[in-house]
Amino acid sequence: DIQMTQSPSSLSASVGDRVSITCRASQSISNYLNWYQQKPGKAPKLLIYAASSLQSGVPSRFSGSGSGTDFTLTISSLQPEDFAVYYCQQSYSTPLTFGGGTKVEIK
Amino acid sequence: QVQLQESGPGLVKPSETLSLTCTVSGGSISSYYWSWIRQPPGKGLEWIGYIYYSGTTNYNPSLKSRVTISVDTSKIQFSLKLSSVTAADTAVYYCARGSGNYGYWGQGTLVTVSS
Numbered sequence: 001d002i003q004m005t006q007s008p009s010s011l012s013a014s015v016g017d018r019v020s021i022t023c024r025a026s027q028s029i030s031n032y033l034n035w036y037q038q039k040p041g042k043a044p045k046l047l048i049y050a051a052s053s054l055q056s057g058v059p060s061r062f063s064g065s066g067s068g069t070d071f072t073l074t075i076s077s078l079q080p081e082d083f084a085v086y087y088c089q090q091s092y093s094t095p096l097t098f099g100g101g102t103k104v105e106i107k
Numbered sequence: 108q109v110q111l112q113e114s115g116p117g118l119v120k121p122s123e124t125l126s127l128t129c130t131v132s133g134g135s136i137s138s139y140y141w142s143w144i145r146q147p148p149g150k151g152l153e154w155i156g157y158i159y160y161s162g163t164t165n166y167n168p169s170l171k172s173r174v175t176i177s178v179d180t181s182k183i184q185f186s187l188k189l190s191s192v193t194a195a196d197t198a199v200y201y202c203a204r205g206s207g208n209y210g211y212w213g214q215g216t217l218v219t220v221s222s
Contacts, residue, residue, distance in 0.1 A: 001168075034208040043201055043212035044152065055210060087152060091207035095167040096154040 002026050002090050006099035012107040019075045021102045023088035028068045032092035035064055035073045038101075039084045047086075048073065078104070109134040111202050111213035118219050119196075125189040125218055129202030136160050136178065140206035141185045143176060145198040146215075153198075157206045158185055165206070192220045 003026035013019050023033065031051035036044035046055045048064035051071060061076045075082055083106055088099040115127035129141070142157040156166035158176045166174050170189070178185040189196060197220045203209040 032207070036209075043203075043215050044209070045212075046208055046210045049208040049210075089152070089208070094154075094165050095169070096207070098152040098154070100151050 001095055002029060002093060002097055004088055004090055004097050004099040006086075006088055006102050008102060009100065010103040010105060012105045013078050014107045015078055015080055017078045017107075019078050019082075019104060021073045021086055021088075021104075023066075023071045023073070023099050025069045025071075025090055025092075029090045029092035031067050032090055033064070033066065033071045034089045034091060035062075036087045036089065037082075037084045038087065044087060075104075109204060109211045111204065111211060113200060113202050113213045113216040115216060115218070117217060118221065119192055120222050121193055121220055122191055125187070125192050125196060125200075125220070127187045127200055127202075127216065127218070128184050129186070129213055131183045131185075131204075136180050136183045136185070139204055141176075141178065142203045142205060142209065143187045144201045144203055144209070146201070147195075147198045148217075155187065155189075155200075159206075194220050196220050 005024045033051045035048040038044040052064045063074050065072050085101045085103045087101050110132045112130045119125045137160045140157045143155040158164045173190045175188040199215040199217050201215045202213040204211040
């Protein structure tokens with residue numbers, strides 16, 4: 001199985017901050033990397049697919065980059081509605097696997 | 108707009124079989140893959156498996172011996188059966204559309220394994 005490691009596991013930030021979350025795969029996954037946002041009691045929401053493609057309807061302050069084993073999700077200017085848990089997920093091979101999550105909290 | 112809705116018992120006894128159904132509305136079940144993903148309380152996400160509308164399946168090896176996913180195109184539903192459950196199978200179970208990335212999810216249903 002491909003292991004997905006996210007860092008940090010949590011972070012505190014203020015509205016307007018630029019925030020970056022990293023995800024590392026245990027082997028090369030090309031660009032088969034997706035990012036999700038999950039709020040309490042809700043299903044995950046797809047933000048970014050194929051490492052850098054913005055899902056329809058997702059604000060442009062979200063962006064993704066990377067290929068191979070190292071990936072980054074960036075929120076250019078954190079908004080109040082962005083406080084949530086973020087997960088990366090590889091779709092290179094089955095079993096599909098997710099990172100452990102990064103909780104973005106209000107400072 | 109495609110919508111998915113999970114249904115099934117919220118409480119299952121240890122050693123019994125967990126059975127859930129996902130009903131799809133607002134779109135066709137044909138030509139798509141359909142998946143199950145679960146999340147234990149307070150923990151991360153685990154992919155269970157997927158089925159193509161034609162019936163081809165792919166399961167997580169960690170669960171493969173206990174999992175069956177099936178599809179009923181006439182009812183526009185697909186289902187999950189997980190046998191011999193233990194407390195470790197307590198989780199919110201989500202159905203979703205796709206086989207790689209997931210743009211459509213159900214709201215999730217909590218299944219508790221307890222006697």
